[in-house]
Amino acid sequence: MKGPKVLAAALIAVTLDNVQALQRKRDTSRADIQYQAHYFQQKINHFPENKLPYAKDNFTQRYYFDSTYYKPGGPVYLYISGETSATNGLGVILENRYYGASYPFNTSTTDQLAFLTTAQTIADNSYFAQNAVFPGIEGDLTAPGTPWILYGGSLAGAQTAFSIKKYGDVLYGGIAASAPIHVVVGYPEWYNPIQKYAPQECVNRINNIVDKFDALVAKKQTAAIKQFKALFGLEVLTDNRDFASAIADPIGNPGFYLSNTWQELNWNSTYGSRDFFYFCGNVSNIDAPKEISDVDYALSKYTNGEPWVGLGGYADYIKKHTLPLCSSGDYNSHDCWGTQNKSAWADISNTATRSYVYTSCTEQWAFPKGKYNKVPASPDLNVYNSFGDFNFSANRLAFVDGDQDVWNGLCYHSPLAPARRQTSDLHPELFITGSGHHWDSYGILNVDAEPQFIREAHLWEIRTVKQWLQRAILLYSITEYLPEY
Template sequence: MHVSSVLVTAVAAFAGFTAAQVGPLGENGRPTNYTAYNFTQLIDHFPHSARYKPNDNGTFTQRYFFDPTYYKPGGPVFLYIGGETSGESRFSNLQTGIVQILMSATNGLGVILENRYYGESWPFENSTTDNLRYLTNEQTIADNAYFAQHATFPNVPGGDNLTAPGTPWILYGGSLAGAETAFSVVQYGDILWGGIAASGVVHAVHGYPEWYNPIQENGPQDCITRINKIIDKIDHLILTNNTEAIQKVKEIFGLGALSSLGDFAMTIAFPIGGPMNYPTYTWQELNWYPAYDNPDFFDFCNNITDLNAPANITAVDTQLSNYTNGSAWTGLGAYANYVKEVILPTCPSADLIGTTTAGCFSTQNETFYADPTNSAARSYLYSTCTELGAYQLPQPYGTPSLLSRAIDLDYTQQWCTWAFPPGPLSPQAVPSPDGPDLTWYNKYGGFDISAPRLALIDGGSDVWRDVCYHGHNASRPRHGENQMLITGAGHHWDSYGILNVSAEPDFIRAAHEWEIRRVETWLKEWDETKGSRRTKRDEL
């Protein structure tokens, strides 16, 4: 039986380690699971900062996972930044994705560090506004540096002495974790040897209508045009305060119970990507590799443009023509039918559509948002409200829009106000009613972020591109060996792999080969200079 050299290497390396680190091997020769280890992390890395008063000198348990199957003494450590999800959700990056690719190429050790306030890495038992004051980018990136200086890896040869800066630590992260990777390398470049920021959202803005631009430009244009025209007609009714017609539109979509026009606008945008959340897969979830691809967006468009739609569906297109000077709402029946058939069933009962019950569509419930139970959604909302911003918005009247103009900054801001009321300890932790303080986020460089061994890679068709390094609003051209734009790619598509770089599509293979070259160049530089990097920073 023929076995590839990659699999032979993986199996041989695995034989030297106990199952304490990694689970059993799958058919592809890679681990199917990883053991969670606990790291004692500081709650507050800045004990004299007024931003975190009253300051807390305590610690919390932060989880990490590692894969030593390719490691050989002298190899680098690759730290995958967990971002806004659990550590387990990132396992594929060690198994077949970008970290596996880099480990294999360099005899490295792969590690996933779960972000504070996600997964099971909670500093406090609940997420009151006071307790969330330590959920900031500067605390998160300080976690990365502190972890690199103190982490141990049981049963790995020399695993008690692989700390930075004595060992080359190279970070990787995608999306928010990509930004955290970039910020970490900028702020702690004397500890962390390098990093790759994939689709790193490095530039914070308050409102972000550009989220929909790649869909406008690259989606099937007959579908896109129909949606734009339907949205324009809906917004005309809203602008003219035609309450009778507006109610009929809501009922056509099965959403007559929604009292908020913003909630209605968000719900019908779910197949495209509603502001902040959506229950099904969208343009953002498209992927180059079928195992990770989710084509719901194209199923949605195929429904809207179906030339053979049944008569009971197409008849809906003229039901509201009398409100638009006889103009048909082409595609309305198919659009509404898709929402009723695919989106509405995520709510457990039609009687609950107008409520904040899980899976349903109202957001108008202050008590619901103020629930301090620890959750990833609450953590991400807090970061959005305080530092990140990028509230998804429609285009202005006169410009085609996939999202109704019923959505505005205030619609998202109300969630911030409801979710994070003042507590007794830290009034400075309460989000401003005027929106996030973007200076905390953009202080690392924004569009102009740079560091000697920081690579920035983005997707040309990513909905987040315009807050990434290659955003269209960047002030200077993007040149240099440490940057790459993958034409036609989506959100951190380079993070996915198939255990055979040579068999990947050309544009993904080129990205992975470039990343390998960047890392190998940095490691060569390490070999030439490592004698000068043997001290630790006192403050961490």
């Protein structure tokens, strides 16, 4: 679940009481402002009963905060950073363990990664909320005495949901955007929104080209396969799986890729990329130079004279725009598209890639059995899905999804989820038509200037949280007068 490098959300930028004041401010995400890093002593192991080592040890977890709009008595907005390194932020951003500058250890062996679990990560959020200190701000802002509202998108969205469900007595509420609350082994449905919403001429041409190539592979037509790879400049990739990943790079996949793909589209041009549409434009170009369009017939003898329509533009784009993304020029390298490299997978250096792989696969090359920890032969999906799966529910937890999100098949509004979804004050939900992967994470201070579907989503989020906070004020004021027992 590839996350943004810069996190900017209009919702967490401010205390919601100051929305109108913010809209009069400069129209910017303020992502250009640098914030001072702060460091929190976090527990390595929140659950010493698991008999793992480091039961009493801590690690330094990085966080950022912005108090520009804070007023005494206001809530705390915690943006869950997820599988990215925190850089700039508004509100409070807590960096995920095993990312950025928040590694418990100097390396990431199988044993050292034993503490990278959903349970440990969401326990971080609860412990931080109960113990965080914000230099320069008077008063105690810890939870549950102060309402803490969480926000997260993608993996961080799931962590937000799990945090509210598990620690609802500490964390007051949360918004989970594009949160994969359901997990599976393998996820080909990632391509469904692209098949449905991407330019259809481009989709049809690529599907036809792939079908024709698959037929060559099925018939073991070695010469044709080699010729096809050479058209893309990728004859060096002898493993057909690696070759398939390389030519699919502009489209993307549920794991790793180098291009800006459908998932990297965004309504906000500051963060998004239009590369996917440039790619499709090449595949669909009917005015390509003759030397490119002629490539459509390069393999026609294998298809009874039928041209591979769009192949020339497809291959030309890969050679000119995708291959240069492999900075070393070694397309078989682990940093590019070569997966058959045991030593590269086994590198125990601290990297976001290694942390992400650990949480999303069971590759034995990467994680050989350790003294305290080992990856199973097949993942135990119930550990994750037992939080609620498609029937996930928790008080003051909002689910926000987009219909064009490649991850929506695993989210609250998945086509596989119960057909009827009913929103309420305590269990709000919003399905944004025309939205991609947690597009509501991106905002500008002048909410009225945003595209309609994003603007209305942000206004809905603001209303939702304000309702929660109004209830919190009432609740807290009532409890002052309740007798002690």
